[in-house]
Amino acid sequence: MFNQMHFEERIPIFLDLGFRQEAISQLRLYLDLLWESNEDLNLISRKMSFEDLIDNHVVDCLLALKAFASEISLENKPVVGDFGSGGGLPGILYAIQFPQVHFHLFEKSNRKQDFLRRCRASLANNVTVHAEIPNKFPEMDLIMARGFKPLDVILDMSRDFYRAGGKLFLLKARAEKIQEELALARKKFPDLKVRIEPLASPVLQVERHVVVVQRA
DSSP, rough: OHHHHHHHHHHHHHTTTOOOGGGGHHHHHHHHHEEEEHHHSSSSSSTTTTHIIIIIIIHHHHTTTHHHHHSSSSSOOOOEESOOOOOOOOOOHHHOOOSSSSEEEEOOOOHHHHHHHHHHHEEEOTTEEEOOOOOSSOOOOOEESHHHHSHHHHHHTTTTHTTTEEEEEEEEEOOHHHHHHHHHHHHOOOHHHHHEEOOOOOSSOOOOOEEEEEEE
């Protein structure tokens, strides 16, 4: 069982970042499942404390919640892809927050796929889990990724989507590293249109950004 006290202490922060009050119980169940499953599946570092899970991962993912909502039209039942979903951070978190959005979660690890399907069965039936990122994937309104691969690699993986005007929503860390990735990406994709938004964590002194990429 996870540290209930630390979770309760962070609820006001979750809400300030835009997480729905009525979804807090689902969030609690998800974290309980994640924490219990981690010893066998290595979904996050086994050395990580529960407090670090909350502050370094959950809060970190929720920093971009409002920015994410502004990039999609919730009324039109959007479809979103999440590359490298891992243990569901942020894919499952966002699926809980936005039940009107359908999420395609792409994760190559069989064991992590199984975990994501358990989450789907008990917490978020608005997700579909995929083993690989195919050359042609289901029609989507947005592709997101957190801590996945460099920008040029992500663009290569989603080339048709990008060329059709699709939008990438990437959760990144240091501005210096982002600029390095952009320089490489522009060699392959000179028509990049990029917007970088800084994110401020209320619990950690860390550098975080949202990078929104689209064809100019």
